[in-house]
Amino acid sequence: MEQLQQGYIKSVAATAGLAVEVVPVDVYGYDIRLIKPPRDAMDEESALLAQLKCTTQIVPDVSREHFSYQFTKRQYFDHLVKPRRYPKAILIVMTTPTRQSDWTEVTHDGLWTRRSCYWAYLEGVHADPSIKKPTVHIPTKNKVDAASLIEILDKIDRGESLND
Template sequence: MRAIEPADGRKPRASHIEAVDSRHVTQMMEQLQQGYIKSVAATAGLAVEIVPVDVYGYDVRLIRPPRDHMDEESAVLAQLKCTTQIVPDPSRESFSYQFTKRQYFDHLVKPRKYPKAILIVMTAPTRQADWTEVTHDGLWTRRSCFWVSLEGVHADPSVKKPSVRIPTRNRVDANALANILDKIDRGEPLND
């Protein structure tokens, strides 16, 4: 497949993807990962706020309502990334993800009091038409999202595009999101 030049003059970011329309594939990848996160968060009883302006490197805020009216809500910020170039092997402990810009990494590694922040990486098939499948049993999203906390992780300052290891056991599902927020409520580190 050969990518076409978008009308606005920008080069398509994902020329290796068999896209429905390569001019908009990056936006479609964003929609796919937001849909996944919103669905899983709904299952966990969480609200999802899309961060409309990417100033601080976060795309969504996941919020759990207070358990009683005198408690505070719990929240975690997440930077969302979607890639078609990784197929995590569940028999391996982790997979590698490389940031496209140093600043995305830097936002996630700094120590934070509250709210904490995580990286969520979604892996998707290279053929856009295979991203989802609808059957009588439901909507199936191909591949998964994985999360990691990078707080306190160090990379040599000269590295422009740092790579990080993401544990394959850290799939994003309703239990994982609840556990992340439970740890935040207890003041425990997320990167254990």
């Protein structure tokens, strides 16, 4: 699952012109860093941290505004909800079929990945401290594609909220 999700993110990020840096060890619950190169030599690059989760238990209904995802550990939730100046961080949840052989399909038209990744920005979200495995809502409109990654990083560059 981890390799499938990293491959999905790397493919989408490549389409967006972004670099993906896989975090080799669990550093504060983040798995990758997405980096947007500067527009010119005098600009800075932009970066975004992401925690990757993958599940076979969820099939998002795109006619609904969101689906629910439950963390397996409280600490994963806590890393995403704390206030951060920079870099900002998002949760990326990939949903996959239950059978591994159904995850991808190769045709003459291309490589197809079954199901998608969705992102959520959780900074400031609260859950009762007694809840060991918090559940969050993932907006179905927040599909991870090249355009969404560029938009997220552009908002960070402009100092805008990722909740809009």
